[in-house]
Amino acid sequence: MSRIPITRCQFLIPFADIYDEIGAPTASLLEKFRLPTSLMEKADDFVPLLRAVDFAERGQQSQGIVDFGFQAAKRLEFCHLSARLRTVVGYSPTLFTALQQVCKLATLEDNVLNMWLEHSDDHVKICSKLIGTSGLAHLEHSQWLQNIFPIHIVRQFAGPGWEPATIAFEARYVPSLETRSCWPNTRFLSGQFASWIEVPRSFMALTNAIGELSPDCLDDEATSAGDDVIRSLRLMLPSYLDEGIPSVAEIAEMAGTSVRSLQRRLSLAGLTYSELLEAARFEKAAKLLRTTDAKVIEVAFAAGYADPAHFTRAFRRMSGTTPRRFRHEARPR
Known part of the structure; x- marks a missing residue:
């Protein structure tokens, strides 16, 4: 795999x-x-x-x-x-x-x-x-x-x-x-x-x-969409965040492997599925905050958070700042 x-x-x-x-x-x-x-x-x-x-x-x-x-x-x-x-x-x-x-x-x-x-x-x-x-x-x-x-x-x-x-x-x-x-x-x-x-x-x-x-x-080496299963998952997960986050069993099925094999692969990379999922949620939210005018509550839902307060806490944990502050600092002045 x-x-x-x-x-x-x-x-x-x-x-x-x-x-x-x-x-x-x-x-x-x-x-x-x-x-x-x-x-x-x-x-x-x-x-x-x-x-x-x-x-x-x-x-x-x-x-x-x-x-x-x-x-x-x-x-x-x-x-x-x-x-x-x-x-x-x-x-x-x-x-x-x-x-x-x-x-x-x-x-x-x-x-x-x-x-x-x-x-x-x-x-x-x-x-x-x-x-x-x-x-x-x-x-x-x-x-x-x-x-x-x-x-x-x-x-x-x-x-x-x-x-x-x-x-x-x-x-x-x-x-x-x-x-x-x-x-x-x-x-x-x-x-x-x-x-x-x-x-x-x-x-x-x-x-x-x-x-x-x-x-x-021009690059001497191609910037690929993903050379391994972990990078592939990080690219794929944002498509599902607002429609019911896939369980680790569903992700393993998509990858054509067992849950144990997937978890072992993640473990070798120093990750758990929850950590991979949290990273995907943060990356999607950060992208929306940087590039759109969507309200923070809309960004939260798009990243798979039903509770905006939970989203703000998770975003601060990943970035050290609030979503609003992140947007303010990320936008060109």
């Missing part, structure tokens, strides 16, 4: 929107798979990736939605990438530079997402693979998203109408005739070593009209 596969809530939103539009019981289905119901407020928080895939597959089967992954991918745009990736792409001088940086920072979107470039004489493949998920069913839903974002990145340089000559899926999946008709000039492949799209090699030198890449945006 090295990590829990997690993904940004942003990628679950289009699936939920489609559910809503056809009148499906979206909230109850999200609850069934232990996923947050208030997704729009948590676009940059994280949820278990495999539960999100199961949620999409259940909708495809129960609601008769054809190519659910494709339908969701159509609703995603470049602006839905994390802010850091958008900045990196926006200030890259060439498409090649942008793709190199995106490959380094791919785990900002999904913590088990591995991206790389493969070069041939005429084309470059932008490849992606979810580490540790080989052989799992229904991953075509996620792989549509894995392929659609490189397409949007290339379009920042090649223009909004560009389409790849080939879209490949690691899953043994064949898009429907209706889906293929939306991409009449694109070849689809399934059962590949990874998911990938094909880009002309000549595109690598396409320049970006925005400007040079800021040195602050």
Whole structure:
């Protein structure tokens, strides 16, 4: 157990929107798979990736939605990438530079997402693979998203109408005739070593009209969304704080392990689940206090505290100051 596969809530939103539009019981289905119901407020928080895939597959089967992954991918745009990736792409001088940086920072979107470039004489493949998920069913839903974002990145340089000559899926999946008709000039492949799209090699030198890449945006090492289970939990827990905090047993189930194994892993890091939870609550509250004008009582509820006084005591214990004082000092003058 090295990590829990997690993904940004942003990628679950289009699936939920489609559910809503056809009148499906979206909230109850999200609850069934232990996923947050208030997704729009948590676009940059994280949820278990495999539960999100199961949620999409259940909708495809129960609601008769054809190519659910494709339908969701159509609703995603470049602006839905994390802010850091958008900045990196926006200030890259060439498409090649942008793709190199995106490959380094791919785990900002999904913590088990591995991206790389493969070069041939005429084309470059932008490849992606979810580490540790080989052989799992229904991953075509996620792989549509894995392929659609490189397409949007290339379009920042090649223009909004560009389409790849080939879209490949690691899953043994064949898009429907209706889906293929939306991409009449694109070849689809399934059962590949990874998911990938094909880009002309000549595109690598396409320049970006925005400007040079800021040195602050370039890292020699990627800042990942989480290399181990503890970091994954810290990213995932904020999604659940206002909807009933998961028990340690539920968290162990999400991690695909036993309660004893999870507690042993936490113990090796010098933590208990309660301490991990308290840290996640504090980090969410601090972020809301710094970046929003939400009332302190609203911040308390969002961080999973039913009693504002309890929240204030817990926040002071973690920070040495009150929430109001923290907000005052954290805001630029």
